[in-house]
Amino acid sequence: MNYLQDRTFLLVTGASRGIGREMALQLSKQMQTEGSLVVLLGRSQQHLDETKTAIEQARGTDNVKLKVLSYTLELATATATDFAELLKQSLQGVDIETFKRAIVIHNAGTVGDISLHAREIGDTKELTHYYHINFFSTVALNCEFMRVFRQLPKLIVNLSTKAAVEPFASMAYYCTVKAARDMYFRVLAVEEPSEQTLVLNYAPGAIDTQMTEQVQRDTHNQELAAAFRQQRESKTMLTTEQTVLKFLNVLQAQKFKSGDHVDYWD
Numbered sequence: 235m236n237y238l239q240d241r242t243f244l245l246v247t248g249a250s251r252g253i254g255r256e257m258a259l260q261l262s263k264q265m266q267t268e269g270s271l272v273v274l275l276g277r278s279q280q281h282l283d284e285t286k287t288a289i290e291q292a293r294g295t296d297n298v299k300l301k302v303l304s305y306t307l308e309l310a311t312a313t314a315t316d317f318a319e320l321l322k323q324s325l326q327g328v329d330i331e332t333f334k335r336a337i338v339i340h341n342a343g344t345v346g347d348i349s350l351h352a353r354e355i356g357d358t359k360e361l362t363h364y365y366h367i368n369f370f371s372t373v374a375l376n377c378e379f380m381r382v383f384r385q386l387p388k389l390i391v392n393l394s395t396k397a398a399v400e401p402f403a404s405m406a407y408y409c410t411v412k413a414a415r416d417m418y419f420r421v422l423a424v425e426e427p428s429e430q431t432l433v434l435n436y437a438p439g440a441i442d443t444q445m446t447e448q449v450q451r452d453t454h455n456q457e458l459a460a461a462f463r464q465q466r467e468s469k470t471m472l473t474t475e476q477t478v479l480k481f482l483n484v485l486q487a488q489k490f491k492s493g494d495h496v497d498y499w500d
């Protein structure tokens with residue numbers, strides 16, 4: 235099934251760089267229908283503009299025009315009201331019913347303080363801040379997305395990770411939040427009919443982005459740092475393009491059931 239053939243609403247969080255930028259780029263490239271709308275979210279307007287330019291350049295001039303909007307939003311403090319307002323603004327003057335499908339890619343994420351051990355992460359202020367960025371905002375956005383597009387078929391993608399299902403030393407923040415996100419989306423998947431709301435927890439593999447650079451630099455897990463260093467130096471670390479193309483193949487093949495956790499390496 236081609237999810238991007240018909241008139242589509244697409245929202246990507248963390249679209250300013252890394253996997254999110256590539257998701258926005260590759261998915262937009264495949265949208266062929268006049269009236270589709272792409273919404274990019276991040277904190278850096280400059281980097282969101284670069285993503286928008288990359289999309290426009292990739293589509294060329296002889297293609298149907300795609301509307302691309304971008305909004306800056308700090309996920310550490312964002313509320314349901316902010317997401318509702320943002321969706322309202324992006325849909326101004328647009329009849330929702332004319333879309334055939336709405337897609338959200340919950341991609342934005344941070345790795346947390348990886349210099350600490352699990353026994354040391356007891357600062358509730360810091361935990362709340364981290365969970366707000368990576369869990370509360372994701373769930374709040376998802377709720378607003380479900381409400382606004384209740385009548386449309388929806389595809390909901392959570393950028394997951396192997397760390398959601400396997401513990402890694404130094405990654406207590408990250409592993410716990412990603413496990414929580416996976417479970418939230420699994421619950422959503424068992425509650426909603428999959429023909430109307432299809433959910434995918436996609437683990438992209440280890441990708442050459444700022445996130446893995448940070449892990450390599452700051453983790454106290456020397457084994458993990460060495461593995462990333464080795465992959466980077468030997469140029470075997472996956473690229474954002476490789477993982478997004480795999481993601482598109484997973485979607486196309488439709489061998490997963492709603493709510494499944496699918497890894498790049500599966």
Ligand SMILES: NC(=O)c1ccc[n+]([C@@H]2O[C@H](COP(=O)([O-])OP(=O)(O)OC[C@H]3O[C@@H](n4cnc5c(N)ncnc54)[C@H](OP(=O)(O)O)[C@@H]3O)[C@@H](O)[C@H]2O)c1
Nearest residue numbers: 248250251252253276277278309342343395440441443445
């Ligand atoms: N890279 C990997 O190997 C890997 C592996 C497994 C899973 N993942 C997952 O894939 C997703 C993308 O990872 P990535 O490697 O592409 O990360 P990245 O290069 O660090 O990009 C993170 C994105 O999240 C946004 N973001 C971060 N903090 C934010 C905040 N407080 N408010 C709003 N936006 C914020 C950033 O935008 P701004 O800075 O512009 O705000 C950026 O666009 C994450 O969910 C990550 O957990 C990555």
